[in-house]
Amino acid sequence: MNFSLRSLNATEASYPLASAWNSFYRREPDGNRHRTENYKAASIHFRSGHETTAVALTWTWYLLTQHREIYQQLQREVDSVLEGRVPTYQDMARLPYCLQVFKEAMRLYPPVPVFSRAALHDIVINNYLLRQGQAVFLAPYTLHRRTDSFLDPERFDPERFSEANEQRLPRGAYLPFGEDSRICIGKHFALLEGPLLLATLAQRVTFELVPGQHIVPDLRKTAALRPSHGIKVIVRRR
Numbered sequence: 001m002n003f004s005l006r007s008l009n010a011t012e013a014s015y016p017l018a019s020a021w022n023s024f025y026r027r028e029p030d031g032n033r034h035r036t037e038n039y040k041a042a043s044i045h046f047r048s049g050h051e052t053t054a055v056a057l058t059w060t061w062y063l064l065t066q067h068r069e070i071y072q073q074l075q076r077e078v079d080s081v082l083e084g085r086v087p088t089y090q091d092m093a094r095l096p097y098c099l100q101v102f103k104e105a106m107r108l109y110p111p112v113p114v115f116s117r118a119a120l121h122d123i124v125i126n127n128y129l130l131r132q133g134q135a136v137f138l139a140p141y142t143l144h145r146r147t148d149s150f151l152d153p154e155r156f157d158p159e160r161f162s163e164a165n166e167q168r169l170p171r172g173a174y175l176p177f178g179e180d181s182r183i184c185i186g187k188h189f190a191l192l193e194g195p196l197l198l199a200t201l202a203q204r205v206t207f208e209l210v211p212g213q214h215i216v217p218d219l220r221k222t223a224a225l226r227p228s229h230g231i232k233v234i235v236r237r238r
């Protein structure tokens with residue numbers, strides 16, 4: 001989907017999504033526009049939920065194209081469980097490898113690579129004094145590569161997220177959705193949506209990386225972790 005806020009003034013016929021977006025505003029008698037409750041809900045979904053999931057899947061497919069055996073194992077699970085049917089919510093419990101692959105991809109490429117907190121009052125944490133208002137940055141991108149939490153951390157290995165192995169992870173070692181009171185409200189939805197899309201696509205098409213690309217994450221942006229120059233793939237029907 002190609003969604004652009006620049007198309008806000010477009011006509012309904014040309015840009016149905018822009019038209020939907022316009023309906024989230026209320027025109028007051030004084031001529032000013034005000035955001036409705038629907039605007040807030042849609043904004044949360046698109047801004048926080050759309051791009052994060054999109055980049056998570058981008059990196060997941062990139063990693064799968066680089067790891068043939070893992071890709072084949074995922075295809076075997078999808079084919080044997082679904083037997084050609086379109087996957088549904090009920091199938092997800094029987095597609096654990098899809099979830100493991102998705103989680104492991106987010107370990108190496110967390111869609112939100114850095115998030116922050118501000119101290120509400122002076123506080124000492126591990127001998128560091130933080131003054132009121134000072135910011136602390138937490139970086140899942142580096143946290144997820146710590147050798148004291150993950151053996152051979154650069155290796156893509158979905159077995160880290162088998163039920164038994166995941167339980168052994170140290171608390172706070174894996175934070176793609178943040179933690180505690182400000183944890184991502186879309187976490188459970190994303191952990192359903194991501195593997196469901198993965199299964200749906202794996203069932204129908206194959207992805208092959210176009211050779212000769214320089215694929216690196218763009219860590220300079222504060223938004224979701226995109227590849228610097230995109231990722232080109234050849235898509236074939238299975």
Ligand code: HEM
Pocket residue numbers: 044045048049050052053056110111112115116175176177178179181182183184185186187189190194
């Ligand atoms: C793979 C997908 C996603 C990832 C990796 C992700 C990650 C995150 C992270 C790291 C935070 C900040 C947590 C913190 O500061 O401790 C966050 C917050 C948030 N996310 Fe997500 N998210 C994803 C999908 C979604 C979806 C699908 C929705 C909504 C449908 C959503 C809605 C939100 C909202 C509203 C917040 C702000 C929560 C607050 O400040 O209290 N996210 N997300």
